[in-house]
Amino acid sequence: MPLDLHYSCPRCGGILEVIYDYAALDKSEAVATFTKSTLTSLWRFAPLLPVGEAANRISLGEGNTPLLLAERLGKKLGVTSLHLKNEGTNPTASFKDRPTSVGISVAKELGATRVIIASSGNAGAAAAAYAARGGLSCVVVMPQGTPIGKVAQAVSCGARVIYTRGSYSSSYKLALDSSAAFGWANLTSTFLNPYTVEGDKTVAFEIWEQLGRRVPDWVIIPIGAGPLLVGTLKGFDELRMLGLTDGVPGMIGVQSEAVHPVADAFASGEEVVKEWYGSTKTVSSGIADPLVGYPQDGTLTLNAIKKTHGQCLIAPDKVAIALGRTLAETEGVFVEPTSAIGIYAVGELKTAGIIRSSDTVVVVLTGHGLKTPDAYTGFSEEPPIADSPKVLRSIIESEPQPNLLHGR
Numbered sequence: 471m472p473l474d475l476h477y478s479c480p481r482c483g484g485i486l487e488v489i490y491d492y493a494a495l496d497k498s499e500a501v502a503t504f505t506k507s508t509l510t511s512l513w514r515f516a517p518l519l520p521v522g523e524a525a526n527r528i529s530l531g532e533g534n535t536p537l538l539l540a541e542r543l544g545k546k547l548g549v550t551s552l553h554l555k556n557e558g559t560n561p562t563a564s565f566k567d568r569p570t571s572v573g574i575s576v577a578k579e580l581g582a583t584r585v586i587i588a589s590s591g592n593a594g595a596a597a598a599a600y601a602a603r604g605g606l607s608c609v610v611v612m613p614q615g616t617p618i619g620k621v622a623q624a625v626s627c628g629a630r631v632i633y634t635r636g637s638y639s640s641s642y643k644l645a646l647d648s649s650a651a652f653g654w655a656n657l658t659s660t661f662l663n664p665y666t667v668e669g670d671k672t673v674a675f676e677i678w679e680q681l682g683r684r685v686p687d688w689v690i691i692p693i694g695a696g697p698l699l700v701g702t703l704k705g706f707d708e709l710r711m712l713g714l715t716d717g718v719p720g721m722i723g724v725q726s727e728a729v730h731p732v733a734d735a736f737a738s739g740e741e742v743v744k745e746w747y748g749s750t751k752t753v754s755s756g757i758a759d760p761l762v763g764y765p766q767d768g769t770l771t772l773n774a775i776k777k778t779h780g781q782c783l784i785a786p787d788k789v790a791i792a793l794g795r796t797l798a799e800t801e802g803v804f805v806e807p808t809s810a811i812g813i814y815a816v817g818e819l820k821t822a823g824i825i826r827s828s829d830t831v832v833v834v835l836t837g838h839g840l841k842t843p844d845a846y847t848g849f850s851e852e853p854p855i856a857d858s859p860k861v862l863r864s865i866i867e868s869e870p871q872p873n874l875l876h877g878r
């Protein structure tokens with residue numbers, strides 16, 4: 471089937487996936503393009519991305535994020551080769567710049583002038599920025615209560631932001647119905663838009679390069695519907711098809727205690743993921759996706775995890791903030807609570823003997839801490855005031871400060 475703005479298979483209604491003519495692809499040339507390209511964005515992987523014309527690429531320099539060896543944190547958790555893929559350094563401060571850059575570029579190539587997206591916050595912020603960059607107009611549909619930093623990004627970039635009552639699923643439905651009614655390109659980065667996953671997969675290409683052309687034992691990702699996890703696995707799979715690796719890592723998904731339809735199916739050994747009903751209120755709002763109306767998206771992610779002999783965990787809400795602070799304190803990397811729960815999985819699976827101390831583990835830190843500063847400042851007191859070096863010193867040498875690092 472040629473590229474088009476399809477959101478499901480016209481024949482069976484199933485989820486679409488982009489495939490390339492891998493056999494026709496000149497492997498050494500593809501790899502040479504990866505390594506020799508002077509581009510500092512994910513577009514250096516263009517031979518494996520679904521945009522034909524370079525002129526249609528809408529880019530802000532996304533991707534090429536650092537992979538940090540976390541020695542101090544690794545020591546705490548008993549894992550010597552613990553790496554942090556810091557996606558907070560992307561242009562709009564979350565990994566969503568990857569799926570958005572690719573998705574919106576395909577939309578542009580197919581002639582779209584307006585895009586619509588449902589978002590828990592970060593994807594909307596990204597879509598607004600990339601639409602501005604590419605001269606498209608953008609409508610962002612978000613659940614009421616979305617962290618205000620993410621809303622501010624979208625509004626400032628000129629998007630029309632619309633709230634829905636209820637969970638992310640209500641935003642999903644409104645965006646889907648509106649795109650169908652008005653013919654706008656839908657960038658919703660669940661599995662609805664098949665091109666966005668192509669951006670997600672570049673995380674795998676970069677990890678492979680940054681580990682010295684090696685695949686790690688485990689990759690840990692906080693998941694909503696799970697396209698980042700599925701996309702990252704697709705990236706490793708493509709490296710394997712190109713003959714560049716033998717295997718793929720075990721994929722580990724982490725969901726929040728508030729909303730965990732995929733983890734439930736994993737734990738009970740069920741074949742399909744069920745829609746989640748009930749409250750979706752959580753500090754990890756980036757992954758609060760109840761999949762109402764599209765549980766098959768969760769099933770796709772479940773199958774990806776199982777195929778790699780991976781794991782799917784549920785992280786308590788209170789550890790999200792505590793681990794966000796631990797991460798910032800030990801490694802200087804400040805992430806939103808949604809992202810911090812990946813660290814929880816390292817500790818749990820190490821204790822359970824599933825992750826071994828010599829395993830190479832990569833935790834994908836999906837979004838920057840400045841997205842949700844109030845999640846952390848709410849737990850701190852205001853800094854004390856000093857007006858002289860003497861007072862300053864007496865303060866720092868007296869009681870441990872009830873500040874962001876030590877808390878109460």
Ligand SMILES: *Cc1c(COP(=O)(O)O)cnc(C)c1O
Pocket residue numbers: 564566590592593659660692693694695696697698699756757806808809836837
């Ligand atoms: C969107 C998002 C996720 C979840 O990614 P999915 O690909 O939708 O499963 C995780 N973390 C953050 C910060 C996000 O914004």
